[in-house]
Amino acid sequence: MSGDADRRENGADNEEQIITPWEVSGKDGGKIDYDKLIDQFGCQKLDSSLVDRVEKLTGVPAHPFLRRGVFFAHREFDKILEAYEKGEKFYLYTGRGPSSEALHLGHLVPFMFTKYLQDVFQVPLVIQLTDDEKCMWKNLTVEESQRLARENAKDIIACGFDITKTFIFSDFNYVGGAFYQNMVRIAKCVTLNQVRGIFGFVGEDHIGKVSFPPVQAAPSFPTSFPHIFGKRKDTRCLIPCAIDQDPYFRMTRDVAPRLGYHKPALIESLFFPALQGESGKMSASDPNSAIYVTDSAKDIKNKIMKYAFSGGRDTVENHRKYGANLEVDVPVKYLSFFLENDAELANIKQEYGAGRMLTGEVKKRLIDVLSSMVERHRKARAAVTEEMVDAFMAIRPLNILG
Amino acid sequence: MASITADEVLSLLTERGVAFKRYEHPPVSTVEEQVEYCNVGGKGFSKNLLLKDKKGRIYLISALTTTTIDLKILSQRLGLGKGGLRFAPDEVVQAVLQVSSRCVAPFALMNESSRQVALLLDKNFQTVPHIFFHPLTSNMTISIEPSGLDAFLQSIKRTPSYVDLEAVVAVGKDQPPDLAAHVPVDAHLANDPKDISEVLKSNSEQLPVKKAEATLKGNLTMGLQSKDKAGAKNSYTTINEVNIADVQSLVSNMLRKTVSAVISEISVNTKGEHLNDIESDVARAVSRRLSPEFEGLVVMFKNTAYTQGFFAGIGSKSLDR
Numbered sequence: 001m002s003g004d005a006d007r008r009e010n011g012a013d014n015e016e017q018i019i020t021p022w023e024v025s026g027k028d029g030g031k032i033d034y035d036k037l038i039d040q041f042g043c044q045k046l047d048s049s050l051v052d053r054v055e056k057l058t059g060v061p062a063h064p065f066l067r068r069g070v071f072f073a074h075r076e077f078d079k080i081l082e083a084y085e086k087g088e089k090f091y092l093y094t095g096r097g098p099s100s101e102a103l104h105l106g107h108l109v110p111f112m113f114t115k116y117l118q119d120v121f122q123v124p125l126v127i128q129l130t131d132d133e134k135c136m137w138k139n140l141t142v143e144e145s146q147r148l149a150r151e152n153a154k155d156i157i158a159c160g161f162d163i164t165k166t167f168i169f170s171d172f173n174y175v176g177g178a179f180y181q182n183m184v185r186i187a188k189c190v191t192l193n194q195v196r197g198i199f200g201f202v203g204e205d206h207i208g209k210v211s212f213p214p215v216q217a218a219p220s221f222p223t224s225f226p227h228i229f230g231k232r233k234d235t236r237c238l239i240p241c242a243i244d245q246d247p248y249f250r251m252t253r254d255v256a257p258r259l260g261y262h263k264p265a266l267i268e269s270l271f272f273p274a275l276q277g278e279s280g281k282m283s284a285s286d287p288n289s290a291i292y293v294t295d296s297a298k299d300i301k302n303k304i305m306k307y308a309f310s311g312g313r314d315t316v317e318n319h320r321k322y323g324a325n326l327e328v329d330v331p332v333k334y335l336s337f338f339l340e341n342d343a344e345l346a347n348i349k350q351e352y353g354a355g356r357m358l359t360g361e362v363k364k365r366l367i368d369v370l371s372s373m374v375e376r377h378r379k380a381r382a383a384v385t386e387e388m389v390d391a392f393m394a395i396r397p398l399n400i401l402g
Numbered sequence: 403m404a405s406i407t408a409d410e411v412l413s414l415l416t417e418r419g420v421a422f423k424r425y426e427h428p429p430v431s432t433v434e435e436q437v438e439y440c441n442v443g444g445k446g447f448s449k450n451l452l453l454k455d456k457k458g459r460i461y462l463i464s465a466l467t468t469t470t471i472d473l474k475i476l477s478q479r480l481g482l483g484k485g486g487l488r489f490a491p492d493e494v495v496q497a498v499l500q501v502s503s504r505c506v507a508p509f510a511l512m513n514e515s516s517r518q519v520a521l522l523l524d525k526n527f528q529t530v531p532h533i534f535f536h537p538l539t540s541n542m543t544i545s546i547e548p549s550g551l552d553a554f555l556q557s558i559k560r561t562p563s564y565v566d567l568e569a570v571v572a573v574g575k576d577q578p579p580d581l582a583a584h585v586p587v588d589a590h591l592a593n594d595p596k597d598i599s600e601v602l603k604s605n606s607e608q609l610p611v612k613k614a615e616a617t618l619k620g621n622l623t624m625g626l627q628s629k630d631k632a633g634a635k636n637s638y639t640t641i642n643e644v645n646i647a648d649v650q651s652l653v654s655n656m657l658r659k660t661v662s663a664v665i666s667e668i669s670v671n672t673k674g675e676h677l678n679d680i681e682s683d684v685a686r687a688v689s690r691r692l693s694p695e696f697e698g699l700v701v702m703f704k705n706t707a708y709t710q711g712f713f714a715g716i717g718s719k720s721l722d723r
Contacts, residue, residue, distance in 0.1 A: 119650060160698050162649065163705040340690075376698060383702045391709040 058120035090236040095128035098148040104290035106272030158380035217252040220264035277309030312359035323355035405500030420550035450506040465524030481579030505536035525564035
């Protein structure tokens with residue numbers, strides 16, 4: 001589900017920016033215009049009043065991703081909060097397309113945010129591993145995609161989800177029963193023309209792809225998980241995801257009322273920038289385009305120093321004079337994601353932008369932050385046993401009362 | 403498999419190094435007769451009752467003759483309602499324990515046929531030097547030490563668990579059945595985790611999961627000291643309670659206590675009372691530094707413990723014991 005950009009040749013140059021679950025590119029190869037995207041998709045901007053409301057409801061400061069606009073758009077998140085205020089619990093749904101064994105920091109972002117949501121709202125969570133999708137789109141064997149799903153599950157678990165409230169499942173294992181019944185109900189509501197329009201399928205695409213969208217839609221409905229929700233149809237669903245997944249859920253929201261369910265709410269994030277900046281693209285084939293959770297402290301230092309695109313000027317004099325270009329500086333962007341301390345981040349932006357702080361300093365701070373993050377993740381990952389994965393993926397009741 | 407004989411019981415005990423004393427006498431049908439023939443006083447003699455509930459599940463209660471057993475209360479404590487427990491008829495005793503109802507004893511659990519029998523042991527067994535049982539025949543009595551009973555049970559892969567049989571526990575909405583965990587599960591259980599949900603659904607009356615959880619929270623809540631609130635009347639509702647299952651509040655509580663202890667130690671050592679003023683600032687700073695890491699560790703601990711419990715649960719239901 002994370003935006004693994006998969007370039008499809010469209011022939012002409014990008015007149016418009018293209019955001020689909022399989023392609024992410026800005027206009028003329030430049031940066032993404034998120035405001036335009038919100039208009040294009042028809043979702044809402046997540047403003048500070050909603051952030052304040054979350055803080056009031058949960059009693060703790062909001063997650064940095066929320067405060068700093070990493071999660072910047074939503075659909076009906078306010079309805080979720082309204083219902084929660086009245087004592088109505090909801091559940092979280094997120095997922096990952098296990099296309100590679102190595103996860104990078106960008107992949108972790110939705111999971112880190114989802115963990116925060118689970119902790120502060122004390123709600124159950126389902127995590128879908130779309131091994132079938134990757135088998136189809138990346139042409140992996142069934143066995144390989146299943147293996148990757150399990151490996152990715154370990155990294156996901158390492159993010160710190162509470163097993164008493166979390167169900168992880170892979171499509172190859174779980175599709176069937178009540179879940180499949182919902183898939184068929186959903187499929188009956190969407191025409192071939194519609195999926196062509198939404199997802200860009202063409203005549204040469206194999207039928208597996210065409211019939212995949214209901215698989216990603218079904219977890220939005222509580223009856224897909226009878227072992228968790230029983231026969232309840234009215235439990236609301238909130239989906240934290242990257243904004244390129246919006247098309248799946250536009251389709252799902254359209255179908256939901258026809259099937260008697262609440263429309264799933266969404267809370268959507270920006271794309272995680274590649275190390276090389278706007279012109280770079282994060283790609284599994286280029287290990288220097290991202291920081292991986294398996295990188296050593298030395299790798300991290302090397303990658304940041306050598307490849308992180310800097311907004312600093314070419315000479316120290318120019319830098320002192322003009323200050324850094326914060327718009328394109330990748331280290332500052334990464335710090336905006338991962339540096340917890342608001343005051344320190346603001347200070348860095350101010351000093352660096354004014355030219356008083358140098359690129360080297362900013363990069364060094366980033367290296368510290370990322371190294372400790374990756375180290376903590378690695379330790380947590382080492383504590384995840386095969387049995388723990390089995391337990392997370394076992395069909396069992398969850399603690400849904402908080 | 404043929405029923406276990408007295409000789410086999412004695413062989414097993416010898417094999418396991420369990421010391422016992424044997425008393426041979428004419429066949430007896432009552433405990434009074436048994437006590438008289440053994441002629442060592444009445445202390446430590448056992449009464450062994452085989453009981454059945456409405457669903458056909460079998461319970462063996464083994465207790466000192468001096469322990470009062472109230473079937474009505476026990477029935478409620480097991481979650482079987484008020485009149486849920488009856489004495490098992492003789493045919494059932496014979497079929498399940500392979501022994502006459504006059505000489506029932508925990509040794510009968512060596513039989514295959516008694517696999518699904520739940521065993522409740524009187525905790526008063528641990529207060530006597532020796533316990534007297536029939537070794538599956540009414541013309542003999544043996545006495546073993548309480549530790550010998552444990553060793554025997556472990557050798558037949560049963561976990562000895564002792565219960566206060568005389569406790570009067572008022573089962574109601576605030577007090578779930580405290581012995582519910584002893585109720586045996588259905589024998590035809592598959593090992594496939596997919597079936598667990600079926601089992602859990604059918605066992606939901608026996609194992610009130612949500613209620614059990616609530617008890618866990620209640621029993622382990624720690625009231626924090628509050629400067630302005632007097633003690634709360636109900637530990638579930640205090641806003642300062644620490645829910646032991648909640649990672650964040652547990653870590654927060656532990657860090658705060660640590661900081662407090664460190665500050666008082668330093669104050670004592672440096673005779674600086676003013677350090678108490680900075681305690682809350684230090685607590686905040688330490689929390690900022692350590693909370694994420696500790697919360698990560700604690701949630702992993704919780705997940706690990708849950709996983710172990712999950713598989714222990716599956717394993718204990720497995721057919722090959």
